[in-house]
Amino acid sequence: MSLTNKEVQHVARLARLAILPPEIAEATGTLGRVLDYINLLNELDTEHVLPTTHVVPLLTTWREDRVEPSLPPQVAVQNGPEVLSQMFVVPKILDGGAG
Amino acid sequence: MAIIDWDAYDTAQKVQSGEVSALECVDAALERIASWDSVIGAFLHVDAEGAREKARIMDSTMTREAKAALPLAGVPVAIKDNMVTTDMPTTAASQILKGFRSPYNATVVERLVRAGAILVGKTNLDEFAMGSSTEHSAYKVTRNPWDTERVPGGSSGGSAAAVAARMVPFALGSDTGGSIRLPASYCGVLGIKPTYGRVSRYGLIAYASSLDQIGPLTRSVRDAAKILHIIAGKDPRDATSIDASSVSSEVGPVQIQNVRIGLPEEYFGDGMDSRVRDKIDNVLEQLRSMGARLVPISLPHTRYAIATYYLIAPAEASSNLSRYDGVRYGQRVVGQDLVSMYESTRAKGFGHEVKHRILLGTHALSAGYYDAYYLKAQKVRTLIRQDFENAFKQVDLIVTPTVPDLPFKLGEREQDPLQMYLTDIFTVTTNLAGIPGLSQPIGLADGLPVGLQWMGPPLAEDLILSAAGRLESALTLPQWPMLGGLDR
Numbered sequence: 001m002s003l004t005n006k007e008v009q010h011v012a013r014l015a016r017l018a019i020l021p022p023e024i025a026e027a028t029g030t031l032g033r034v035l036d037y038i039n040l041l042n043e044l045d046t047e048h049v050l051p052t053t054h055v056v057p058l059l060t061t062w063r064e065d066r067v068e069p070s071l072p073p074q075v076a077v078q079n080g081p082e083v084l085s086q087m088f089v090v091p092k093i094l095d096g097g098a099g
Numbered sequence: 100m101a102i103i104d105w106d107a108y109d110t111a112q113k114v115q116s117g118e119v120s121a122l123e124c125v126d127a128a129l130e131r132i133a134s135w136d137s138v139i140g141a142f143l144h145v146d147a148e149g150a151r152e153k154a155r156i157m158d159s160t161m162t163r164e165a166k167a168a169l170p171l172a173g174v175p176v177a178i179k180d181n182m183v184t185t186d187m188p189t190t191a192a193s194q195i196l197k198g199f200r201s202p203y204n205a206t207v208v209e210r211l212v213r214a215g216a217i218l219v220g221k222t223n224l225d226e227f228a229m230g231s232s233t234e235h236s237a238y239k240v241t242r243n244p245w246d247t248e249r250v251p252g253g254s255s256g257g258s259a260a261a262v263a264a265r266m267v268p269f270a271l272g273s274d275t276g277g278s279i280r281l282p283a284s285y286c287g288v289l290g291i292k293p294t295y296g297r298v299s300r301y302g303l304i305a306y307a308s309s310l311d312q313i314g315p316l317t318r319s320v321r322d323a324a325k326i327l328h329i330i331a332g333k334d335p336r337d338a339t340s341i342d343a344s345s346v347s348s349e350v351g352p353v354q355i356q357n358v359r360i361g362l363p364e365e366y367f368g369d370g371m372d373s374r375v376r377d378k379i380d381n382v383l384e385q386l387r388s389m390g391a392r393l394v395p396i397s398l399p400h401t402r403y404a405i406a407t408y409y410l411i412a413p414a415e416a417s418s419n420l421s422r423y424d425g426v427r428y429g430q431r432v433v434g435q436d437l438v439s440m441y442e443s444t445r446a447k448g449f450g451h452e453v454k455h456r457i458l459l460g461t462h463a464l465s466a467g468y469y470d471a472y473y474l475k476a477q478k479v480r481t482l483i484r485q486d487f488e489n490a491f492k493q494v495d496l497i498v499t500p501t502v503p504d505l506p507f508k509l510g511e512r513e514q515d516p517l518q519m520y521l522t523d524i525f526t527v528t529t530n531l532a533g534i535p536g537l538s539q540p541i542g543l544a545d546g547l548p549v550g551l552q553w554m555g556p557p558l559a560e561d562l563i564l565s566a567a568g569r570l571e572s573a574l575t576l577p578q579w580p581m582l583g584g585l586d587r
Contacts (some may be wrong), residue, residue, distance in 0.1 A: 051477030055533025
């Protein structure tokens with residue numbers, strides 16, 4: 001199997017996803033099988049192949065540095081779960097944050 | 100024929116000529132939705148009053164000349180619920196976006212509205228477009244109109260089912276690995292995934308940004324051309340949109356004898372349902388009798404496409420979905436500190452399949468695995484692209500089945516994600532290569548629709564549509580499409 005419970009737990013922490021022990025076991029099994037399948041790619045020698053990051057050749061897109069019409073701040077924050085004076089309110093991050 | 104039987108082309112023409120009002124067209128769509136959507140489940144949201152109001156305004160304030168300038172005058176449309184709209188909620192079929200109301204419209208929505216289309220509702224999908232059956236929606240199940248015990252395909256299953264069931268003449272979907280073409284095939288409608296960059300992704304909720312494209316689901320080839328013409332084009336708000344001459348709004352004529360059509364051996368091997376194979380063989384014979392030159396070709400890296408896709412797409416998704424953290428929009432689960440708020444919000448808001456893909460993608464990008472997984476997949480992506488580049492030196496277009504099988508039963512593949520993933524085996528390759536692909540209905544097998552896929556080089560949409568149009572006029576389809584076993 002290409003994956004362990006410990007790795008899933010580690011990845012869940014990286015992804016900021018709370019995960020319960022039964023979910024860890026289930027994800028380890030399912031994703032392990034997917035990774036086993038994905039190992040098919042190792043049949044191919046790709047040492048001298050360049051990676052594709054984008055299918056169309058893209059140059060950096062430039063535009064004038066000019067103010068364009070945009071959303072008013074009160075509209076831009078209207079979906080916030082908790083908003084105060086056009087700012088998003090979050091739990092405090094300095095003291096006791098598990099970071 | 101009743102109003103609901105018309106395609107977008109006829110509907111617009113009759114509204115422009117004054118034969119029917121926009122309100123009559125919208126009412127016909129809404130009545131159809133009211134009678135059948137409790138069975139089909141195509142819609143997550145219907146805005147009947149808003150749609151009627153827009154139709155009334157069009158009817159009462161616009162002159163015949165003004166309507167004539169609108170290519171989609173009075174045409175009802177449904178939009179997959181992963182494209183943002185100001186007039187209706189947008190959820191991406193996820194709990195995490197419950198209650199979200201976008202302060203702006205997606206570019207495609209703006210373009211359709213400017214062309215005179217009237218938005219009647221938002222359609223169901225697999226959560227964040229991650230799935231092949233529309234069973235991964237957090238809200239409801241969508242059923243295939245041809246057999247309501249079967250899936251409509253996914254992830255644009257709501258859009259495909261709504262068009263097949265004649266609730267709307269056309270709808271928009273999005274396609275990351277087959278999400279327009281697979282449900283189009285399973286529901287017996289047309290669906291086109293344009294060349295990457297053809298259509299602006301501004302306002303499309305991102306799944307895998309290097310693969311996602313928006314496209315129409317329709318009941319006629321001429322509608323596919325007309326709508327693609329309207330939604331395609333460079334958009335300053337999407338830096339990856341390309342500045343190419345547009346898709347023609349009309350299906351051009353084509354000398355099919357001059358078109359070399361490639362048949363990749365890898366798409367015609369074992370594992371294809373014999374009923375699908377028979378249908379495809381018949382159509383190939385028909386193309387041959389019309390004078391098309393059918394050329395055997397090889398796309399040798401096809402068998403690696405699903406593995407490549409399931410590294411690249413989840414990797415990009417894990418990055419794109421990091422924005423759902425309970426801070427700026429969507430649901431929030433209060434935690435004792437910021438990190439526990441993030442973790443609990445995401446644990447509660449995302450469904451099972453989405454969590455799995457985030458975990459898979461994060462793993463593929465994490466320290467120690469990046470080279471073995473993500474970089475490896477990007478390199479194989481190059482090989483898959485080169486397969487197509489080589490093939491298009493020999494042939495003008497490629498034809499394959501869209502899906503190797505017929506629509507499967509609800510629940511049949513839910514327990515086995517790998518089997519579900521393999522449903523997309525013939526469609527993911529075009530996303531990885533960035534080329535256009537169209538699924539065209541070619542008839543029924545055991546009462547279920549079969550789709551034929553056309554693929555072409557980048558920006559070859561016009562040729563694909565012309566060839567599909569030529570085939571469409573030669574096919575004797577059953578009254579197409581009809582609502583499967585359901586009564587009218």
